[in-house]
Amino acid sequence: MVKRVVVGAHYGSGDWLAQRITAVVMAVYTLLILGIALYNGGLDYALWQQLFAGTAFRIATLLFALALFWHAWIGVRDIWMDYIKPAGLRLTFEVLTVVVLLAYAAWLVQIMWGRA
């Protein structure tokens, strides 16, 4: 029996799982868009406008985007952790990443719901 003392903040396994679940959500949405495009023989302005007029499609798109931003946060933070050693600089990049992703989320909501 190996007695192992686990140290650290314990967020690793949760992030590992979140990275995979968000990936599956994005893959499903990608297939949905692909299916819609193939079914209609391409996308044009009228179809595009009609798609985004529906609340269900807007919510599906928002879910995709939230999965994407969460996924991007974990992935980009891993990159900063690998290559940026000074703690202060790394923290700065991590905070900037969060701020940018939150701003993107707000921008998307504005695009989809802002014009009513």
Add this chain to the structure above:
Amino acid sequence: MSKPRPIYLNLVQIRLPLPGIVSILHRISGAALFLIGIPVALYALQSSLDSAAAYDRLASSFSNPVAKLVLIGLIWAYLHHLCAGIRFLLLDLHKGIELKPARQSSAVVILASLALTLIVGARLW
């Protein structure tokens, strides 16, 4: 204590095996999608929903050679990240973790994402 191991990190001489190439391309494509892909996609979505005229302007701006290069690069990044991600999920499920199938699936990921990029690019233009 771990025993000392030989360290050989001459990046010019190291030859990455195929799975290593897929792995680093996964990171590079992910970084590109974050830095360029997301803002471009949001901007494009905004223009495309704005009006029919803005939609047409956006579509015709895709014929600019520089825009074309950026766009095809982003499409490749998305498709490579997706294909390599599916491979990583299968590896998590212990599918194809032996050396030979792992190398083969790496080749499949590289070729499939390039082929899909060509198909999407051909459909776009």
